[in-house]
Amino acid sequence: MTTFLGMPATAPRGVGHLRGDQPFPRAAHDALGDSQLRRNLRHATTTIRGKSGRVIAELPDWQRLRDAGSAIKADVMSRLPDLLAELESRVTEAGGVVHWAADANEANRIVTDLVRRAGSERVIKVKSMATQEIGLNEALEDAGITPVETDLAELIVQLGDDKPSHILVPAIHRNRSEIREIFLRAMPGVDPELTDDPPVLAAAARRYLRETFLSTSVAVSGANFAIAETGTLGVVESEGNGRMCLTLPDTLITVMGIEKVLPTWRDLEVFLQLLPRASTGERMNPYTTMWTGVTPGDGPQNVHLVLLDNGRSAVLADTVGRQALHCIRCSACLNVCPVYERTGGHAYGSVYPGPIGAVLSPQLTGIEDNASLPYASSLCGACFDACPVKIDIPSMLVHLRDKAPHPPAERAAMAAAAYTMSRPRLYAYAQRAAKMARIAGRRGRGLPPPLSGWTAGRDLPEFPEQTFRDWWAQR
Amino acid sequence: MRIAFFATCLADTLFPEAAKATVRLLERLGHEVVFPFDQTCCGQMHVNTGYQTEALPLIRRYAQTFDRYEVIVAPSGSCAGSIRHQHAMVASSHGDAGLAARSASVAARTYELSELLVDVLKIEDVGAYYPHRVTYHPTCHSLRMIRVGDKPLRLLRQVRGLDLVELPAAEQCCGFGGTFALKNAETSTAMLADKMTNIVSTGADVCTAGDSSCLMHIGGGLSRLRTGVRTVHLAEILASTEST
Numbered sequence: 001m002t003t004f005l006g007m008p009a010t011a012p013r014g015v016g017h018l019r020g021d022q023p024f025p026r027a028a029h030d031a032l033g034d035s036q037l038r039r040n041l042r043h044a045t046t047t048i049r050g051k052s053g054r055v056i057a058e059l060p061d062w063q064r065l066r067d068a069g070s071a072i073k074a075d076v077m078s079r080l081p082d083l084l085a086e087l088e089s090r091v092t093e094a095g096g097v098v099h100w101a102a103d104a105n106e107a108n109r110i111v112t113d114l115v116r117r118a119g120s121e122r123v124i125k126v127k128s129m130a131t132q133e134i135g136l137n138e139a140l141e142d143a144g145i146t147p148v149e150t151d152l153a154e155l156i157v158q159l160g161d162d163k164p165s166h167i168l169v170p171a172i173h174r175n176r177s178e179i180r181e182i183f184l185r186a187m188p189g190v191d192p193e194l195t196d197d198p199p200v201l202a203a204a205a206r207r208y209l210r211e212t213f214l215s216t217s218v219a220v221s222g223a224n225f226a227i228a229e230t231g232t233l234g235v236v237e238s239e240g241n242g243r244m245c246l247t248l249p250d251t252l253i254t255v256m257g258i259e260k261v262l263p264t265w266r267d268l269e270v271f272l273q274l275l276p277r278a279s280t281g282e283r284m285n286p287y288t289t290m291w292t293g294v295t296p297g298d299g300p301q302n303v304h305l306v307l308l309d310n311g312r313s314a315v316l317a318d319t320v321g322r323q324a325l326h327c328i329r330c331s332a333c334l335n336v337c338p339v340y341e342r343t344g345g346h347a348y349g350s351v352y353p354g355p356i357g358a359v360l361s362p363q364l365t366g367i368e369d370n371a372s373l374p375y376a377s378s379l380c381g382a383c384f385d386a387c388p389v390k391i392d393i394p395s396m397l398v399h400l401r402d403k404a405p406h407p408p409a410e411r412a413a414m415a416a417a418a419y420t421m422s423r424p425r426l427y428a429y430a431q432r433a434a435k436m437a438r439i440a441g442r443r444g445r446g447l448p449p450p451l452s453g454w455t456a457g458r459d460l461p462e463f464p465e466q467t468f469r470d471w472w473a474q475r
Numbered sequence: 476m477r478i479a480f481f482a483t484c485l486a487d488t489l490f491p492e493a494a495k496a497t498v499r500l501l502e503r504l505g506h507e508v509v510f511p512f513d514q515t516c517c518g519q520m521h522v523n524t525g526y527q528t529e530a531l532p533l534i535r536r537y538a539q540t541f542d543r544y545e546v547i548v549a550p551s552g553s554c555a556g557s558i559r560h561q562h563a564m565v566a567s568s569h570g571d572a573g574l575a576a577r578s579a580s581v582a583a584r585t586y587e588l589s590e591l592l593v594d595v596l597k598i599e600d601v602g603a604y605y606p607h608r609v610t611y612h613p614t615c616h617s618l619r620m621i622r623v624g625d626k627p628l629r630l631l632r633q634v635r636g637l638d639l640v641e642l643p644a645a646e647q648c649c650g651f652g653g654t655f656a657l658k659n660a661e662t663s664t665a666m667l668a669d670k671m672t673n674i675v676s677t678g679a680d681v682c683t684a685g686d687s688s689c690l691m692h693i694g695g696g697l698s699r700l701r702t703g704v705r706t707v708h709l710a711e712i713l714a715s716t717e718s719t
Contacts (some may be wrong), residue, residue, distance in 0.1 A: 025658065025659050025661065025662070028659065028661060029661055032661050032665050320568075338647050338648045338650070339662055339666075342665045342666060343662055374525075375654075375655065375658050376659060376662075378615070378650060378652025379615070379653070379655070380615035380619070380647075380648035380652065381615055381618075382615075382647075382648070384619070395560075398522060401524060402522075402527045403525075404525055406526075414521060414526045415526075415529055417520070417529075418521060418526070418529035418532060418533060421484065421515040421518075421533055422515070422533065424512060424513050424514070424515055427515045427516075431488045434488070450657045450658070452660075453656070453657050453658075453661075454656055454657060454695070457663075457667065457695075457696060457699065458664075458667070458692065458695030458696045458699055459695045459696075459698040459699045461489050461490070461691055463489065464489065464491050464492070467488055467491055468482050468486060468488075468491035468494040468495060469482070469487055469512065471491055471495060472510050
């Protein structure tokens with residue numbers, strides 16, 4: 001006999017960063033008018049697109065690698081519970097401790113308790129989307145613990161009391177003069193003569209971070225991958241701050257979304273080729289750190305893994321939507337997205353911006369809480385082509401739109417249009433009626449909402465004298 | 476060859492010149508064109524706006540209307556894309572396996588105009604004459620959904636008198652996206668502004684594409700700004716001859 005336990009829960013409200021304050025179109029309004037932001041975004045996304053495109057073109061088997069990545073992820077999702085149980089066994093055997101967190105609140109509580117037990121009032125963090133998602137920094141601060149972000153861009157965001165706007169380059173919306181101002185204002189012990197020369201800015205961050213690395217005994221990380229067969233966790237990064245966080249402290253706490261597990265060590269050969277080329281446009285990422293439980297006398301002696309659900313089981317339950325869990329957080333879809341390039345990440349309201357955010361965030365929270373996101377796309381398909389694991393984002397957007405709550409007036413208009421178009425004679429009559437209405441009304445400007453958005457920036461076409469079908473009938 | 480013509484609701488209603496041009500072109504090339512009067516709309520607007528249930532009768536209508544024809548052509552990459560990539564999917568996700576199979580079969584016989592000419596009719600020089608400076612915008616669905624590739628450009632390169640100029644950042648979306656242009660009008664306009672800048676930079680007097688919808692969007696912007704550049708459907712260029 002089986003017992004129905006109910007549908008899996010979505011991510012809880014009131015904690016974390018998966019929901020914006022306002023719908024996408026309103027949030028985008030401010031970003032579109034910010035000329036500095038527009039310039040920064042255009043420059044950054046164009047540069048990354050170029051770099052990534054060049055190194056991808058070097059690989060003759062790129063499309064086959066994408067197929068392999070997609071197939072491995074589909075396999076993982078089809079047997080996720082078994083793989084997670086295997087991972088737990090291997091991590092435990094290697095001296096690590098595995099914690100299961102159903103949602104953001106549970107994960108925050110687990111991590112806070114672990115830091116308290118370690119007796120530290122400060123933690124160093126290597127960039128992690130999962131801890132951003134659950135609002136771990138706020139939870140730690142509430143408990144009197146100071147989290148220090150050690151990824152340069154995350155540090156800029158943290159010191160600027162700001163929110164990340166890109167998965168991989170979280171401070172993409174800032175330029176160097178803004179970064180100089182943030183450092184002068186908020187970085188402890190900063191040189192007041194600081195210039196906006198990038199090497200000078202990097203050196204200031206390095207000096208501050210080195211002191212912090214050497215004097216903090218607890219680190220919190222995310223994970224890019226976890227290998228079920230060996231219990232190995234992995235982080236890939238570019239600055240070496242991750243390597244410091246993962247090796248220097250006595251206690252290492254990793255918060256990882258349950259979808260990150262891979263079956264075998266060998267699977268890394270696919271993802272370590274796909275990820276750097278798709279994300280930073282590098283052939284190989286500068287630092288790859290792998291650790292398996294505890295190695296006595298070497299590295300962290302207390303190793304914890306927090307497996308985070310926070311809505312992921314609910315995503316997995318949707319056979320179309322679950323592809324969103326295949327994401328390896330490379331952000332290639334952001335860099336090619338014409339919408340993201342113009343609005344930036346903050347308009348999406350979630351830590352997961354861009355096309356992948358538009359399909360992931362509404363599923364993690366439940367569609368009601370992010371109903372505008374599946375519409376934040378022209379369905380141009382550039383994201384699908386760029387995705388290293390071939391996530392069909394446009395089809396998922398269409399799927400989620402079908403589940404989204406619809407405005408009553410729009411629903412009525414769509415039903416009327418479908419009714420008319422299902423009846424060719426009525427349809428032909430409506431075509432002529434529309435033409436008459438156009439002749440009676442003003443031409444090209446000042447239509448009422450929701451059509452006003454069109455006429456604000458574009459003329460309407462003139463109605464022709466004759467429809468095609470009338471022309472055909474008279475031939 | 477006997478070719479069934481799916482005019483698309485947009486060309487039928489608002490852009491009949493594109494539809495008429497498709498007919499004239501195919502007839503000039505010696506083919507028989509039939510226009511089944513029962514056709515209306517492929518349902519793409521409904522599917523893409525989140526109304527699959529409402530789209531279902533339109534998907535059924537398309538399959539019923541065109542199932543009896545061997546070759547069907549639409550002057551739109553986007554409508555052909557919806558028919559080929561969405562019809563069967565929507566039917567099957569609504570539990571209608573019979574319709575899904577029928578839709579898949581009709582979809583396999585549905586071509587966008589440049590595909591029909593190059594792949595089916597095996598012709599690149601259609602004998603057209605069009606003495607203008609023209610730039611070509613590859614629409615997103617023709618490019619990334621049905622992958623027409625450079626077929627439209629191969630057709631345009633054979634047109635007598637035509638000065639074809641390359642559009643910078645051609646593969647970026649113009650910002651139309653159906654109801655996206657209404658729901659996210661400001662972001663759409665920002666995308667359109669860049670597309671127009673690129674079009675104007677070519678010095679072309681005509682911007683062409685294989686979709687009336689994208690051309691309506693681009694043309695609406697170019698007209699509002701009084702750029703003097705006009706939009707013309709690919710079919711109209713290919714249908715033009717020295718005597719017309």
